[in-house]
Amino acid sequence: MSSVTSPPRGAAPATTARKRGLRRDGFWPWLFVAPLVGGVAVFFLWPIVQTAWFSLTEFGVFGGTTFTGLDNYQALFQNGDLYKSIGNTLIYTVITLFNVPIAVVVASLLNTPGLRGAAVYRVLYFLPYVAMPTAVAMVWRIIFNGDFGVLNYVLGWFGIDGPYWISTPGAAIVAVSIVGLWSLIGFSVIVLGAGLKQIPPDLYEAAELDGASRLRQFRSITVPLLTPSIAFLSIVSVIQGFQMFDLLYAVLGTTNMNPTVFDSMSIVYLFYQAGFVTNEKGMAAAIAMVVLVLVALATVVQFRLQKKWVHLD
Amino acid sequence: MTDLITAPTRAKAPRRRPVGPRRNNVWIHLVLSIGAVVMMFPFVWQILMSLSTNAEVQSVTPHLWPEKIQWGNYAEVFRQLPFLDQLRTSVVITVIRVLGQIAFCTLAGYAFARMHFRGKNLVLGAVLSILMVPSQVYLLPQYQIIKDLGLLGTMTGLLLPGLFSAFGTFLMRTAFLALPSELEEAARLDGANPFQVFWHVMLPLIRPSISVLAITSTLWSWNELLWPLVVTTNSDDMPLSAGLATLINDRTVNYPIVLAASLLATAPVLILFIVLQRRVIDGLATSGLK
Numbered sequence: 001m002s003s004v005t006s007p008p009r010g011a012a013p014a015t016t017a018r019k020r021g022l023r024r025d026g027f028w029p030w031l032f033v034a035p036l037v038g039g040v041a042v043f044f045l046w047p048i049v050q051t052a053w054f055s056l057t058e059f060g061v062f063g064g065t066t067f068t069g070l071d072n073y074q075a076l077f078q079n080g081d082l083y084k085s086i087g088n089t090l091i092y093t094v095i096t097l098f099n100v101p102i103a104v105v106v107a108s109l110l111n112t113p114g115l116r117g118a119a120v121y122r123v124l125y126f127l128p129y130v131a132m133p134t135a136v137a138m139v140w141r142i143i144f145n146g147d148f149g150v151l152n153y154v155l156g157w158f159g160i161d162g163p164y165w166i167s168t169p170g171a172a173i174v175a176v177s178i179v180g181l182w183s184l185i186g187f188s189v190i191v192l193g194a195g196l197k198q199i200p201p202d203l204y205e206a207a208e209l210d211g212a213s214r215l216r217q218f219r220s221i222t223v224p225l226l227t228p229s230i231a232f233l234s235i236v237s238v239i240q241g242f243q244m245f246d247l248l249y250a251v252l253g254t255t256n257m258n259p260t261v262f263d264s265m266s267i268v269y270l271f272y273q274a275g276f277v278t279n280e281k282g283m284a285a286a287i288a289m290v291v292l293v294l295v296a297l298a299t300v301v302q303f304r305l306q307k308k309w310v311h312l313d
Numbered sequence: 314m315t316d317l318i319t320a321p322t323r324a325k326a327p328r329r330r331p332v333g334p335r336r337n338n339v340w341i342h343l344v345l346s347i348g349a350v351v352m353m354f355p356f357v358w359q360i361l362m363s364l365s366t367n368a369e370v371q372s373v374t375p376h377l378w379p380e381k382i383q384w385g386n387y388a389e390v391f392r393q394l395p396f397l398d399q400l401r402t403s404v405v406i407t408v409i410r411v412l413g414q415i416a417f418c419t420l421a422g423y424a425f426a427r428m429h430f431r432g433k434n435l436v437l438g439a440v441l442s443i444l445m446v447p448s449q450v451y452l453l454p455q456y457q458i459i460k461d462l463g464l465l466g467t468m469t470g471l472l473l474p475g476l477f478s479a480f481g482t483f484l485m486r487t488a489f490l491a492l493p494s495e496l497e498e499a500a501r502l503d504g505a506n507p508f509q510v511f512w513h514v515m516l517p518l519i520r521p522s523i524s525v526l527a528i529t530s531t532l533w534s535w536n537e538l539l540w541p542l543v544v545t546t547n548s549d550d551m552p553l554s555a556g557l558a559t560l561i562n563d564r565t566v567n568y569p570i571v572l573a574a575s576l577l578a579t580a581p582v583l584i585l586f587i588v589l590q591r592r593v594i595d596g597l598a599t600s601g602l603k
Contacts, residue, residue, distance in 0.1 A: 025428045028507040032424035036417040037436060039477035044443045047454030054453060106348060109341050117342075123590055124349040127356065130586045132536045134558040135575035139359040141561065142370060142568060150358065150375045182352065187597065194598030243447050246538040253562045268539075271449050276543055281453055288449040295447050 054285035065282075072286035082290070084263065085270040088173045092248075092266060093241030095177035096184055100233050103188030108222050110189070111196045122193070126186035133183070137250030141166060144175050144251075166252060169263035176251050176264070180244065188233050195229030196222070227310045235302050242295050243268055267291055363387075363572040370568040386573045394560065394574055395549045403552040403578075406472040407534040413476035414530045415523055422485025423511050427497065437486075443479040448539070456543050466550045471541055475534055481526050488522035489515060525596030528589065535582050553578040 055072055057065040076082050106125060110118045128136070143151050146164030155162040165175040199221065207217045223230075245268040252261050265273070268291065275284030362370050363386055365379035390396050424430070425437050443451075455474050464470030492515060500510045516523075541555035548556055557578055560571055586593055 025430060025507060029424040029428040029430035029433070032428070032507075032511070033421045033436065036421035036477055036482060037440065039417065039474075040440050040443065040479065043455055043458070043474040043477060044446075044451050044479070045439060047451035047458075048443075048446060050454040050457075051450050106345065109345055112338065112341055115338060115341060119590075121345050121349055122594065123587060125352050126590075126594070127583060127586070128352055130532060130582050131356075132554055132557070132575075132579040132582065134536075134538060134554050134561070135579035136355055136359070138557070138561055138568075138571050138575045139355050139362065142362060142572075143355065143358065148371045148373050148375070153373075153375050182355070185352070190594050190597050193594075239447075243449070246536075249538065249542075250558050250561060257562050268447075268449055271452075272539065272542075275453055276456075285453055288447070288453065291447045292450050296445070299445070 051285045051288050054282055055289050057282050059279075059281040068282065072282045076283065076286050076290070081265070081270060082267075082287075085265045085267040086294070088264055089242055089244060089266045089268075091173050092177045092180060092244050093238055095174065096180040096241050097234060097237050099181050099184040099188050099237065100230060102181075103185050103192055103233070104223065104226065104230065106185070107189045107192035107196055108218060110193060113201075122186075122189065125189050128183045129186040131183070133246040134250040136183075137179070137247060140175075140179050140251055167258060167260050169260055172252055172260045172264040176244075176248050179247050179251055180241070183247075184237060184240075188237075191233055192226060192229050195226050199225045224311045231302070231306045231310045235299060238298050238302065239295055242291065242298060245269055245272065267294070359572050359576055363569050363576055365569055367567040367569055370572075383569060386569045387577070389570045390574045390577060393566070393570060395556070396553075396574055396577070398549050399551055399553045399556040400578075402468065402471070402550065403535060403554070405468060406475070406552060407531055409472050410475045410534045411527050411530045413472075414478045414481045415526060417476065418478055418481035418485045418526060419516060419519070419523065420511070421482050422487075423489050423515060425482070426486045426489035427515070428507070440479050440482055444483065452539065452543065455540075459544055464544075466545050466547060470544050471550075471552065472534075474540070475537070478530065481530065484522060484526055485519070488519040492518055521592075521596075524589075524592055528585075528593050528596060531585070532582060 054065070056067060056069060058068045058071070059065055106121075109115075110121055112118075143149050144165035146152060146162070146167070149162075149165070151165070152162030163171045165171045203221050203225075204217055207221060212220065244266045248261075248264065248266050248269055249272075252258055252264055254261065261269070267287065271284050271287040271291065274280045274287060361377065361379065364382045364384070365376060366383060369376045369379055421440075425433065451474075459465060459470040459473065462470070464473070496514050496518075497510055500514045505513070535552075536554055537552075538554050538558060541552050542558065545551045545555060548559055551559070557571070557575055560566055560574070
């Protein structure tokens with residue numbers, strides 16, 4: 001850190017420290033990091049390089065690869081499935097992002113001084129986050145069922161004729177998004193709860209003395225001071241949204257059973273389909289690279305935007 | 314405890330004050346409990362339907378309460394599905410992964426936080442760079458490696474890549490960075506070697522962070538879907554997460570039994586969480602602050 005601010009002064013102690021360190025630690029550090037770094041290199045770093053290479057090749061049916069340049073990408077970008085899947089992924093990401101404002105309200109209500117049972121509420125809101133996605137998917141399938149689902153039954157009370165959620169193209173992705181939203185709220189409530197603890201209570205006392213209403217306090221103190229947590233959650237939520245697979249697979253099923261899956265595919269589902277169902281590995285690798293670029297873009301854009309609205313003290 | 318603190322202030326405060334907040338709290342409780350009911354509804358529905366008959370689940374007017382509680386559905390889970398095999402697989406891969414991650418990540422995290430060696434920042438940067446890469450990017454080659462090793466469908470193949478975690482390393486490094494250096498220096502002066510310092514002095518001090526790592530890796534390993542789906546084809550070899558997902562695609566199985574199986578599969582993690590909730594909540598909360 002000091003070497004960054006004052007290079008001439010900082011640099012000298014750093015090198016001597018390192019030299020001393022070398023003498024003191026010897027081979028020990030390498031012994032400590034070897035198992036992890038070895039595993040990471042073999043199972044993560046090298047595979048990243050390989051996927052980049054795979055995306056430029058075509059896999060032969062009997063093994064072996066041929067270099068095909070950008071053919072996979074060209075085919076991918078000419079195919080409507082990519083855009084459909086990106087569109088679905090975006091719908092899912094946007095709907096699940098609503099977990100953050102909902103959680104802001106829940107967390108600030110939970111933060112009411114002297115509120116009884118706050119811990120119990122926190123647990124109840126958090127349970128969906130820990131539950132196995134494929135285990136809760138089954139009951140959601142039943143809730144969403146067009147014939148005997150309880151959701152359409154309840155909608156019926158209001159005179160709404162609910163769709164066949166899981167087998168109607170547009171409705172299916174909304175159904176999956178609702179499940180995603182449901183599972184994320186608890187995590188956000190907890191992260192925001194920690195953010196709220198950081199806000200000094202005297203700010204509220206001062207506002208109270210100035211006669212600010214609770215709503216006003218929420219708008220002018222709580223929300224601005226929570227923006228770092230809100231920013232963190234939106235980034236995490238978007239990254240997870242872009243990689244959505246489990247819920248879609250578990251709620252909608254596979255293509256051979258539910259034809260809607262084709263229309264509701266997320267981009268990772270498209271990857272899975274190409275890589276492990278239809279066995280076009282080169283194409284799957286190209287899709288993986290597209291996911292990588294999209295996630296990177298989304299993260300950079302969010303970091304840029306953050307500077308505009310995140311409150312830093 | 315809370316009564317001791319609130320009682321005197323309540324007595325001292327002007328009469329008007331306690332009435333205000335308490336009246337507001339009724340509304341707060343109302344909003345929060347409506348939310349809690351919505352959040353819990355799927356679980357409650359799942360329990361009720363798992364105790365019903367298949368006909369009741371599929372009746373057009375929903376049966377809130379089963380006519381006769383069908384405890385037998387839970388026995389059928391073990392009779393009709395390879396549930397015990399899948400449960401065993403889930404338990405074994407989760408336990409080994411959690412232990413592996415703790416061992417590898419604490420060692421590496423300690424070296425990255427507390428030791429000096431040439432190229433440290435480069436190696437650390439390489440490891441942490443994975444955090445930003447979506448898992449699909451390394452999935453295909455991982456599959457290829459496991460296939461080439463002849464490990465498809467085996468326990469080893471299932472658990473292998475999950476032994477190593479960049480997130481865990483980051484978490485452990487942060488924990489070690491926060492420790493004071495006096496104890497460590499004292500131990501070194503006493504002639505302890507670096508491993509002894511790590512094992513006897515430093516490791517016990519980061520126990521809370523280790524439990525956070527244990528909890529998050531348990532959750533992740535127990536619930537993971539894509540990897541098991543890719544490396545197993547036979548449902549007997551699958552962990553529960555993948556086993557249930559394939560079950561859903563099988564039209565012949567009846568609803569209450571699948572629901573009972575789902576509940577049994579997710580129950581261990583839910584119970585673990587309820588027991589350890591303070592730890593989990595504190596751990597996740599701090600991970601979100603950084």
